[in-house]
Amino acid sequence: MIDFDKIPSPCFVLEEGLLRRNLEILDSVQKETGAQILCALKGFAMYSTFPMVKEYLPTCTASSLNEARLCFEEFGEKAHLCAPVYLEHEFDELTKYTSHITFNSLGQWDRFKQSARNAGLSCALRINPEYSEVETDLYNPCMPGSRLGITANKLDNQLPEGIEGLHFHALCEDSAETLQNTLKAVEEKFGKYLHQAKWLNMGGGHHITRKDYNIELLIELIKNISDKYDLNVxxxxxxxxxxxxxxLVSSVQDIFENDGVQIAMLDVSVAAHMPDCLEMPYKPKVLCASDPVKGKPTYRFGGMTCLSGDFIGDYSFDQPLSIGDKIIFDDMIHYTMVKTTTFNGVGLPAIGIWTEDNMFKLIRKFGFDSYKDRLS
Ligand SMILES: Cc1ncc(COP(=O)(O)O)c(C=O)c1O
Structure with missing residues (x-):
């Protein structure tokens, strides 16, 4: 059990035991189906954990030169690459860190096919099944007019020569049942191309490690599609x-009242350190706190930047808060560290690990250089 008194504030802290639990679940799907599960660096790129991730997953998927290089240098494997657009001046370097590459348009394929094939990469097209159950447009790759993926009406009867794979990404925090519906659309629109391909990448957005996820159905879907079309999934x-x-461990720095609202200012920023809470938006869980309860001490948490919307709330506690109290935001490992900014010059939270031996390991602290490095 993690001892939060041992964690400095502010700090992202990952529990190794919980990561291993997720990896074991993912690996059980690989073992049952023969599919490969890759770690998408855009969501999780805490490379100090890669030695453990590598025990279970074969490699990472990258969406840029930097992510591909991180995979190559820190994971020790070539990446699968899927980016909305590739840049001429980066392409040769990209091929050094990559084994599989997915093109988002026929134009990009035409432009880079020779270099990709000369470098021995396995090439794919990203298809857009024009079906998604994602309700927030910000996260919906299949919204009308989407720039992500090739629609079926743009393809000839045959896949272009040299294309070995197909890739779709149309899910976000979704269930196996949603994958089943999406696969129906993929088969309806792209069935004849599936017969021509060697591999099918079904993207991300599969909430496989969530408690109520239907893993049996996922296994069945993978086996069916890979048997029917003779594909690696x-x-x-x-x-x-x-x-x-x-x-994300933070602490209370100031408490005051405005318009009957008790505000507790923290040493973190919602905008800079947990931006998805504002983008999605969603209200994260805070340990030992609940949604507002009449009669209980209730606070709105304010972030450190001057952005008016840099707050999250409201939460009730059993006891009034004091300056220095730790406020612990739950589930703050994915899509946080990869998205942090130093807006307003705010410092980045440290990064640490709570080990399987019940010890705290501080991995990294950030200082002035992390802010200055992005400016000139
Ligand atoms: C092409 C692609 N693959 C994989 C992912 C990872 O998705 P998630 O972290 O939701 O599983 C994303 C997320 O946007 C994506 O765009």
Whole structure:
């Protein structure tokens, strides 16, 4: 059990035991189906944990030159790459860190096919099944006019020569039942191409490590599609790797009242350190706190930047808060560290690990250089 008194504030802290639990679940799907599950770096790129991730997952999926290089240098494997657009001046370097590459348009394929094939990469097209159950447009790759993926009407009868794979990403925090519906649309629109491909990457957004996820159905779907079309199946979740593996530890710095609202100012920023809470938006769980309860001490948490919307709330506690009290935001490992900014010059939270031996290991602290490095 993690001892939060031992964690400095502010700090992202991952519990190794929880990460291993997720990896074991993902690996059980690999073992049952023969599919490969890759770690999507855009969601989870805490490379100090890669030695453990490597025990279970074969490699990572990257969406940029930097992510591909991180995979190559820190994971020790070539990445699968899927980016909305590739840049001419980066392409040769990209191929050094990559084994599989997915093109988002026929134009990008035409432009880079020679270099990709010369470098021996296995090439794929990203398809857009025009079906998604994602309700928030910000996270919906299949919204009308989407720039992500090729729609079926743009393809000839045959896949272009040299294309070995197909890739779709149309899910976000979704169930196996949603994958089943999505696969129906993929088969309806792209069935004849599935017969021509060697591999199918079903993207991310599979919430496999969530408690109520229907793993049996996922296994059945993977087996069916891979048998029917004689395909190797690949999944590339990010969130499911880091899902509920740790916390953002913060502490109360000031408390005051405005318009009857008790405000507790923290040493973190919602905008800079947990931006998805504002983008999605969603209200994260805080340990030892509940949604507002009449009669209980209740606070709105304020972030450190001057952005008016840099707050999250309201939460009730059994006892009034005091300056210095730790406030622990749950499930803050995926899509946080990869998205932090130093807006307003705020410092980045440290990064640490609560080990399987019940010890705290501080991995990294950030200082002035992390802010200055992005400016000139
Ligand atoms: C192409 C692609 N693959 C994988 C992922 C990872 O998705 P998730 O972290 O939701 O599993 C994303 C997320 O946006 C994506 O765009």
């Amino acid at each position: 690949i999944l590339e979740p990010g969130e499911a790797v880091g899902w509920q593996t740790g916390y």
